[in-house]
Structure formats: C-alpha cells, structure tokens
Amino acid sequence: MSPIKRDQAPTLRQGFRLQWEPRQDCHVLLYPEGMIKLNVSAGQILDLLDGRRSVAAIIDLLSENFPGVPGIDEDVLAFLEVAHAQFWIE
Template identity: 45%
Template sequence: MSAHAITPHDRFEIRPPFLFRWEDSQQAHVLLYPEGIVKLNETGGDILQLCDGKNTVGQIIKQLSQRYCAADETTISNGVLNFLEVSHGKGWIRTTA
C-alpha cells in the first residue's frame, strides 16, 4: 500500500468491478472483471475468500495458520502480507473502514 504499511488491524474487501468466485471450469477461485479473468492458486483463493471487509489482517493470518497447521505464524504472516500488498497494488482489493 502506498499510503501506509499493512497492519494487523486493517480490513480488506474485493474492489468493484472485480468479482471473486469459485469457477468449476478452472477448478480454482478466480477474479472476474470486464476485461478478463485472474485464476488464483489455492493459497491466493484462501486469502481473498477471507477479505470480506470483516476479518482483520491479523484474523486472516490466524485463520490460515490454523488451516495450514502452521506452528510458526511468521511464514504465513509474510505470505499473507506479500499477497495483500500485491493484490492492493493491482487494485483487486481495497481497505474498509
């Protein structure tokens, strides 16, 4: 994010006109937009699924650490933060109040 670093208290949601959903034909989560489609890997789909404007970044990290049975949250945390920074930079997500 250009204005400030992502904090554990930030909340993100999918930014219109992007539409996040499971696509059977791709067997993956995707982001649909007027000009095309972005096919996400499993981890990217798991992260964006939790970007509902309600979960904080800290909650997303905790949930994914439990899902992936990670004893060390640092690896999960770094991956989530990197993915959110890239997703925000590409305009896929936005912060919520």
C-alpha cells in the same frame, strides 16, 4: 503506497468478484475487463476478505487451518500487498 496493516479489514475492490470456476478447478477473480486465474493460496486468502475481518484475523484463521506452515503471516501480508498494488483490493 503504504504497507498493509494487520488491523485493516480489506475487501475486494468494487467491480471485482471472486468465484470458484469448476472447469478450471480454481478460484478466479472476475472484473469488467477480464479474469485472473488464482492459485490455491490466493483464492483462500481472497475468499476471507469481507471488509469486516482484519488482516490479523485472516492470518489467525489460515494459521489454524494450516498448522506448522512457517512464515504464513509474511506470505499473507506479501500477497495482500501485491493484490493492493494490482488494485484487486481496497
């Protein structure tokens, strides 16, 4: 599997849907076989995936929203690799 590239514009895989779940106080990723409860960071990253916005643009937005957080770009790339390996995104 190839690593996620900064110029790619990932999107949620068909059949997957991100939604805020008030009862769980977190984002969840819904898919036909179930649900994945996401931590705050994962929910924020997946919420920015629209198939048009590049990974670089997502990193820039998160860097602006969370200034001074070291290694945010590596963290975003690492999460997207996991999400891709789990078939959550394409």
